[in-house]
Amino acid sequence: MHLVVQACILGVLTGGVYALMASGLTLVFGVMRVINVAQGALVILSAYLSWALFTHFQVDPFLSVLIVAPLIFALGVGVQLVFIRSLRSEQAEELSLLITWALALGIEGVLGAVYETTYRATNTSYANSAWTIFGYQVSVVRAYAFGLCVAVLVLLYLLLARTRFGRSVRATVQNPSSALLLGVNADRVRALAFGIGVSTAAAAGAVYGVLYPFNPGSHYDLISRLLSIVVLGGLGSVAGAVAAALMMGVVEAVVAVEISPVWSSFSYFVVLVAILLLRPQGFFGARERTL
Amino acid sequence: MSSAALLTAEGLTKRFGGVVAVEDCTFSVPTGTITALVGPNGSGKTTVFNLLTGYLRADAGTVAFAGRRIRRPDPIRLYRAGLTRTFQQARIFPDLTLVENLVVAIQQPWRTIVCRAIGRDDRSRAFELLEEFGLVQLAEARAGSLSYGQKKLLEFATVLMAEPQLVLLDEPTAGVNPVMVAAIETRIRELNARGLTFLVVEHNMNLVMRLCDPVIVLDHGTKLAEGRPADVRNDARVLDAYLGA
Amino acid sequence: MRWITPGGLLRGGGVFGLLAAFPFVERTDWIVNIGVFTLMYAGLATAWNLFSGYTGYISLGQAAFFGIGAYATGITFEHISIGSGYRPFYALPLIGLAVGLVSVPVAWVALRTRAMTFAIVTLMLLFIVQQLAFNLRSITHGSQGVAVPQPTFASNFDRPYYLAMLSVLALAMLICWYVRRSKLGLMLLGIRDDEEKARGLGVRVTGAKLIAWALSVGLTAMIGGIWGYYLFSIYPESAVDPLVMIGAVLMAFLGGKGTLWGPMIGAFVLVPAQQWALTSYGATRLYLIAYAGVFVLVLLLLPRGIVPSLADLVSRRRFRATDRPDVRPTVERVAS
Numbered sequence: 040m041h042l043v044v045q046a047c048i049l050g051v052l053t054g055g056v057y058a059l060m061a062s063g064l065t066l067v068f069g070v071m072r073v074i075n076v077a078q079g080a081l082v083i084l085s086a087y088l089s090w091a092l093f094t095h096f097q098v099d100p101f102l103s104v105l106i107v108a109p110l111i112f113a114l115g116v117g118v119q120l121v122f123i124r125s126l127r128s129e130q131a132e133e134l135s136l137l138i139t140w141a142l143a144l145g146i147e148g149v150l151g152a153v154y155e156t157t158y159r160a161t162n163t164s165y166a167n168s169a170w171t172i173f174g175y176q177v178s179v180v181r182a183y184a185f186g187l188c189v190a191v192l193v194l195l196y197l198l199l200a201r202t203r204f205g206r207s208v209r210a211t212v213q214n215p216s217s218a219l220l221l222g223v224n225a226d227r228v229r230a231l232a233f234g235i236g237v238s239t240a241a242a243a244g245a246v247y248g249v250l251y252p253f254n255p256g257s258h259y260d261l262i263s264r265l266l267s268i269v270v271l272g273g274l275g276s277v278a279g280a281v282a283a284a285l286m287m288g289v290v291e292a293v294v295a296v297e298i299s300p301v302w303s304s305f306s307y308f309v310v311l312v313a314i315l316l317l318r319p320q321g322f323f324g325a326r327e328r329t330l
Numbered sequence: 331m332s333s334a335a336l337l338t339a340e341g342l343t344k345r346f347g348g349v350v351a352v353e354d355c356t357f358s359v360p361t362g363t364i365t366a367l368v369g370p371n372g373s374g375k376t377t378v379f380n381l382l383t384g385y386l387r388a389d390a391g392t393v394a395f396a397g398r399r400i401r402r403p404d405p406i407r408l409y410r411a412g413l414t415r416t417f418q419q420a421r422i423f424p425d426l427t428l429v430e431n432l433v434v435a436i437q438q439p440w441r442t443i444v445c446r447a448i449g450r451d452d453r454s455r456a457f458e459l460l461e462e463f464g465l466v467q468l469a470e471a472r473a474g475s476l477s478y479g480q481k482k483l484l485e486f487a488t489v490l491m492a493e494p495q496l497v498l499l500d501e502p503t504a505g506v507n508p509v510m511v512a513a514i515e516t517r518i519r520e521l522n523a524r525g526l527t528f529l530v531v532e533h534n535m536n537l538v539m540r541l542c543d544p545v546i547v548l549d550h551g552t553k554l555a556e557g558r559p560a561d562v563r564n565d566a567r568v569l570d571a572y573l574g575a
Numbered sequence: 576m577r578w579i580t581p582g583g584l585l586r587g588g589g590v591f592g593l594l595a596a597f598p599f600v601e602r603t604d605w606i607v608n609i610g611v612f613t614l615m616y617a618g619l620a621t622a623w624n625l626f627s628g629y630t631g632y633i634s635l636g637q638a639a640f641f642g643i644g645a646y647a648t649g650i651t652f653e654h655i656s657i658g659s660g661y662r663p664f665y666a667l668p669l670i671g672l673a674v675g676l677v678s679v680p681v682a683w684v685a686l687r688t689r690a691m692t693f694a695i696v697t698l699m700l701l702f703i704v705q706q707l708a709f710n711l712r713s714i715t716h717g718s719q720g721v722a723v724p725q726p727t728f729a730s731n732f733d734r735p736y737y738l739a740m741l742s743v744l745a746l747a748m749l750i751c752w753y754v755r756r757s758k759l760g761l762m763l764l765g766i767r768d769d770e771e772k773a774r775g776l777g778v779r780v781t782g783a784k785l786i787a788w789a790l791s792v793g794l795t796a797m798i799g800g801i802w803g804y805y806l807f808s809i810y811p812e813s814a815v816d817p818l819v820m821i822g823a824v825l826m827a828f829l830g831g832k833g834t835l836w837g838p839m840i841g842a843f844v845l846v847p848a849q850q851w852a853l854t855s856y857g858a859t860r861l862y863l864i865a866y867a868g869v870f871v872l873v874l875l876l877l878p879r880g881i882v883p884s885l886a887d888l889v890s891r892r893r894f895r896a897t898d899r900p901d902v903r904p905t906v907e908r909v910a911s
Contacts, residue, residue, distance in 0.1 A: 074691055125875060133633045134874050136694055137828070140821055141870035148863030259817060263702035266695045274692060301710050308703045312684060315696065319687040383775065409777035417775075423768035426761075434765045435776040443759040443786070492777065 045175050046292040052181040054288020056243050056250065059188040060261070061268040061280040062195060063239030069212040069275035070232040073123060073135040078240050079262030080143035085111055085244025086253050087150055090161045100161050101183060104245040111241035112234040118142060119233035124226065143258055150255035161248035184246040191242045192281065195235070199277070208232055212275060260304070267307040271314055286310075335394075336361040336496050336527050337413070342381050342391035344374075344551075351377045352551040355391070359496065364518060364528040366542035366559075368535070370572055374551035375531045376418060379498055383415050384408055396495065410437055414489040415498035418531075420481040424474030428465060428484060431473050432456040435491035459487045463517065479510040486517065497521075499530045503537060515541060539563065547571070587752075591745055598734045607733040611805065613846040614740035618798045619823035620830070620838035621747040625754065626791035627824075628832035630784055631767035635820055636685070636697030639704035640792045642815035643674055644799025649721035649809045650714060663804060664739050667797045675793030682788040686781065689770075701815060708811035720810040723803055739801045744839070747794045751835055754787070763787055767833070821870070822849070829873045831880025840881055845869070 064078045088107045092098040098106070122142070126134045168179045199205035207228050210218040219225055247253065268287055272279025287307055295303035335358035342355040352374040359365045367375050380386040382393055384403030393400050395413055408414075423431050433452045448456075460466040463483045468476065473484060482502065489497055502518070503511045515537060518528060532538050538545060538559065545562045547555040549571040555562050562568055594614075598607050619641065627634050647670045652663065685696045708715045715721060754760045762783040765773040774780055803809050822845075823838075830841030852865050877884060 068691070072691070074695060122871060122875065126878070130878070132691055133694065134878055136633070136635075136691070137821070137824065138871060138874050141867045141874070144818075144821070144863050144870070145867035148861065148865075148867060151863065152861055259702070263699060266699060270688075270692055270695055270699075305703075305706050305710065308699060308706070311696075311699060315684055315687055319692070385771065385775075405771075405774040406777050406779060409775060415775060417772070421769055421772040423765050423772070425768050426764055430761060430764075434761055434773065434778060437777050438758055440779075440782070443757060443762070443783070444753075445758050447756055447758055447761040488776065 041174070042296045043293060046296045047289050048175055048177060049181070050289030050292035051285055052178070052185040052288075053250075053292065054285035055185040055188045056246065057264060057268060057288060058281040058284035059191055059239050059243040061265050061272070061284050062192060062277045063236035064265055065269045065272065065275055065280040066195075066208075066239075066277055067233055067236035068269065069277070070208055070236075071123070071135075071229045072132050073139065073233075074266075074274075075233075075236065076136060076140040076262055077118075077142040077146060077258075078237065078265055079258035079260075080146040081111060081115075081237050081240040082244035082247055082261055083253055083255065083258045084146050084150065085241040086161075086248035087154060087159070089245040090159055090248045093161050093163070100163060100245055100249050101187060104187065104242050107245045108238045108241040111244075112238040115234040115237035116230045118237075119230045123233070124229070143262070147255045147258060154255065156254050156256065158252040158254045159248065160252040163249060166249060180246075180249045184250060187246060188243060191239065195239065195277075198235070204228070204231065264304070264307055267311045271311060273320055334361050335359060336396060337382070337529065338394045339378070339382060340392050340394075342378065342393070343389045344377055344381055344386060345389055350551055352381065352388075355548070355552055357546050357553050357556060359527060359529050360544070361527055362522070362525060363544065364522050364530060364542045366538045366545040367529060367531045367548060368533075368538055368545060369548035369554070373548040373571075375548055376500060377551070378548065379415060379500055379531065383413065383498065409492065409494075412492075412495035413498070414492070414494045414496075416482075416485045416489055416500055416502065418500045418504065420478065420485045422473045422476075422481050422484050422488070424472065426473055427470050428460060428473055428476075429453065429456045429469050431484060432459060432488055432491050435488045437492045455491065459490060463487045464513065479506040482506055483510070483514070486514065490521070494526070496527045496529065499528060499532075501531055501533060503532065503534055511537070583752075587748070591741070591748075594741055595738070598737045604733055607737055609847055609850045611733055611737050611740055612850055613842055614737065614744050615798055615802060616823060616826055616846045617839045617842035618740060618744040618747050619795060619819070620826040620842050621744065621751055622791045622794035622798070623823050624827050624832055624834075624838045625747070625751050625794070626784075626787045628827060628834070628838070629754065629760065629763040629767065630787055632686075632690075632784065633694045633824075634697040634788075634791075635694050635824065636700035637791065637795050637823065638817070638820035639701045639815055640674055640678060640795045641799035641802070641819060642704055642708065642809075642811075644670055644796030645803035645809050645814045646708065646715060646721065647674060647796065648800040648803040649723045652724055653721060661735060661739075664735075664801070667739070667743070667800045670800045671793035671797035674796035675789040678792040679785055679789050682785055682792075683781075686784055686788075701817060701820060705811050705815040708815060715809075715811070718811060720808045722808050723806075725807055736801060736805045740798070743794065743797050743801065746797075748835070748839065750790055750794070754790070755835060759783060759786060818866075825870055825873060828880055829877065831882035831884070834880070834882040837880050837882040844881075 060078060060082055064075055067073055067075050085107045088110065089098075089100045089103040092103045092106065093100055122138050123135055126138065163180065165179050170177045170179060170182070199208060207218065207223040210221060210223055211225065211228050211232075215225070218228075264287070268283045269280050271287070272281070272283035287310065290306050290310060291303045294306040338358040340356045342352050343350070344352040355374070355378060367378065369375055377386065381388045381391075382403065384405045384407075387402075393403055395408065395411060400408070423434065426434070429448060433448050433456055436452055436455070457466060457469065460469055463486070465480065465483060465487070468480070473481070476484060482505075486499070486502065499518075502514050506514065511534070518530075518541060522528060530538070530542060532542075543559055544557055545559050546553060547562055547565075547568050554571055555565045555568050557565075597610060601607065619637070623634065623637050626632065626637075648663070648666065651666065651670075681700065685693060685700065688696055709717055711717075754763070762773070762778050762780075765776075765778055766780050766783060770780055799814070803814075806813070826841035826845050827838040828841070829845060830839065831837030848869075849866070852862050
């Protein structure tokens with residue numbers, strides 16, 4: 040029992056980080072029907088940036104978020120304006136899936152060219168310290184990372200719920216053509232939403248390197264988790280993505296202690312298949328039906 | 331209801347979230363009639379169509395077709411049983427030719443899937459219908475290149491390929507020029523004379539009054555009135571619903 | 576539409592005759608090696624097209640079955656003596672059939688979703704199979720890989736593989752051609768245009784999709800099987816490689832998905848360039864960057880592919896020549 044509770048704590052803390060990455064992914068889908076396969080690669084890119092800032096300039100990874108996130112935001116806006124916006128074909132959705140995949144390959148290629156394929160990790164002074172609460176170990180970096188991700192998620196929530204821009208975004212998610220009629224500047228909303236969506240990857244990526252070792256190829260593992268999460272939560276639903284991420288974090292950690300660490304990441308796929316059988320649209324998603 | 335009813339709906343109910351689109355809706359379509367389903371915008375006519383044809387699952391209520399209760403309406407099985415529909419926005423297969431559009435709609439047993447796409451019989455049946463609908467000179471054109479009115483005609487022709495018993499027409503004349511409206515009206519009359527039953531959603535009241543009997547009026551997802559066109563027209567509740575009292 | 580036209584017969588016979596003669600004329604090993612890869616990708620892209628091109632459901636999981644095919648041959652011949660000469664290739668149809676059938680329940684689950692979700696779910700399939708290949712050590716030996724015993728050929732090492740790949744490609748093309756002209760093909764195209772409408776017209780959409788899926792997967796597994804022999808050793812990373820998947824999809828897009836010759840043409844354009852880039856930049860990751868660049872260019876400049884764009888050009892010429900106002904070659908879609 041002790042182990043299971045310990046695993047649950049770990050699961051929630053990890054799940055929080057994935058929740059942040061996945062919320063950006065699902066937000067982008069909601070606004071512009073684009074699945075950004077490069078989300079994982081952008082996490083890794085941010086992890087490298089934060090690692091570089093730490094090793095060369097001793098910038099704490101939790102502070103480097105403030106530098107990395109705006110950079111990736113700009114990159115995201117650029118990618119949207121240059122590549123995705125120009126997909127005017129009738130199958131823009133499918134094409135965007137492939138074009139963001141190409142982007143992921145490009146990022147992997149650039150990182151590989153610069154940093155080779157050796158694994159890196161951002162080793163801060165507090166990387167291995169832990170608090171003991173009621174007899175349970177809580178890793179300090181994981182707690183900080185969780186805290187950071189929750190903070191960014193709250194910011195994202197406030198942005199969507201309280202601002203004019205947030206209203207435009209929600210209107211676009213619910214009904215793109217009406218939003219257009221109501222005077223929403225679709226191009227601007229899309230570009231900003233894409234920028235925000237990828238900067239969640241950046242924020243989570245800056246701390247990712249503290250939690251896990253990574254190399255340029257790590258993005259496949261990440262994107263497979265993130266895609267399971269957003270499908271589980273229902274494509275386009277931020278709340279669903281957060282719930283699914285927390286759930287999967289816990290399931291993965293519990294499987295790791297109860298069954299075998301080898302099969303822990305496989306639990307994602309098992310849950311995914313189960314959900315597809317019961318509720319193909321995910322927890323919160325609407326059915327993708329054209330009627 | 332009456333024993334001659336081809337289609338009956340009883341207590342149909344559908345909610346979308348908290349919004350009730352159709353509530354406890356009961357009506358029947360007598361065999362051999364051209365029944366109209368009318369009502370103000372948003373009164374739930376298209377939702378009723380979707381419930382009847384299995385495109386949406388009803389929260390409550392039953393549907394019976396040709397004397398048999400249909401437990402879980404499914405478009406494929408209903409089509410094979412002889413019930414078919416058109417859509418409000420004419421839905422055709424834009425990348426296929428007109429002939430191909432029609433041949434898709436022929437009921438095929440599984441073993442024929444290895445046969446060539448358009449057999450000799452399929453072709454002559456398709457041309458027969460294209461002739462009737464005045465589209466024969468466009469037989470090999472891409473359906474996507476047709477005008478809107480032609481698409482409506484093509485969709486109408488398509489649903490006739492399998493010789494159904496009941497056709498649900500969702501606004502057959504909306505957005506169609508007057509000449510085409512007359513053509514469609516004639517087609518409906520001729521087919522009805524040959525024994526085909528229709529349930530028509532239509533906004534053109536003049537057409538409904540000329541063509542349909544009985545007329546069913548929906549408002550807020552429930553049946554408001556039903557009867558002969560003249561009676562319905564003079565019903566005070568119907569006037570209220572339309573004029574928004 | 577007639578079954579066989581003289582032009583089509585000439586085209587098919589001519590192209591495949593030339594391809595069959597190629598390794599007997601050109602004997603340089605590395606060139607024939609590029610030929611093997613080209614045919615492999617042409618086959619994969621054509622098989623992908625059979626499902627995704629015709630139904631409009633973008634599958635990103637086909638490479639999972641490529642890997643399963645490779646493992647199936649590897650594991651089979653670990654236990655059974657491989658024989659010599661062409662004999663191992665005779666097992667391929669069985670592997671294709673078995674993998675195709677086994678994949679049907681998987682597809683049935685995946686096909687409960689539509690459009691983007693389907694693409695994602697099939698992409699997950701790729702990761703699932705790769706993870707299984709790592710984890711089921713008793714069968715796949717995990718990351719150590721499966722060593723396939725080398726079949727013995729008298730001479731010209733690459734040629735038998737070339738001919739085997741060519742045979743599967745020919746089979747794939749034949750099936751694609753046949754399906755396109757059959758009632759199944761008409762059903763699939765109906766599904767691609769408007770699946771809900773097709774359901775309303777009594778088209779058994781799920782069955783049609785599953786048949787196309789099984790055919791596509793079976794062919795993919797056969798190609799994987801040949802590839803397994805060719806490399807002698809099968810590892811999870813290389814057998815189930817997202818790059819193989821994206822490569823095949825890219826080629827189908829470049830040539831024109833949904834067309835008969837498009838995917839093959841796409842492969843013949845891209846693979847030689849790809850292999851050249853791999854040998855030139857293989858050591859560094861520049862290869863990936865170049866790949867990504869080509870990909871983006873293809874999607875932005877030629878989203879409909881070579882074959883449809885050429886066909887458009889031709890019909891526009893004809894349209895101008897005959898000046899018939901009633902049939903316009905415009906591309907328009909009814910959004911509903």
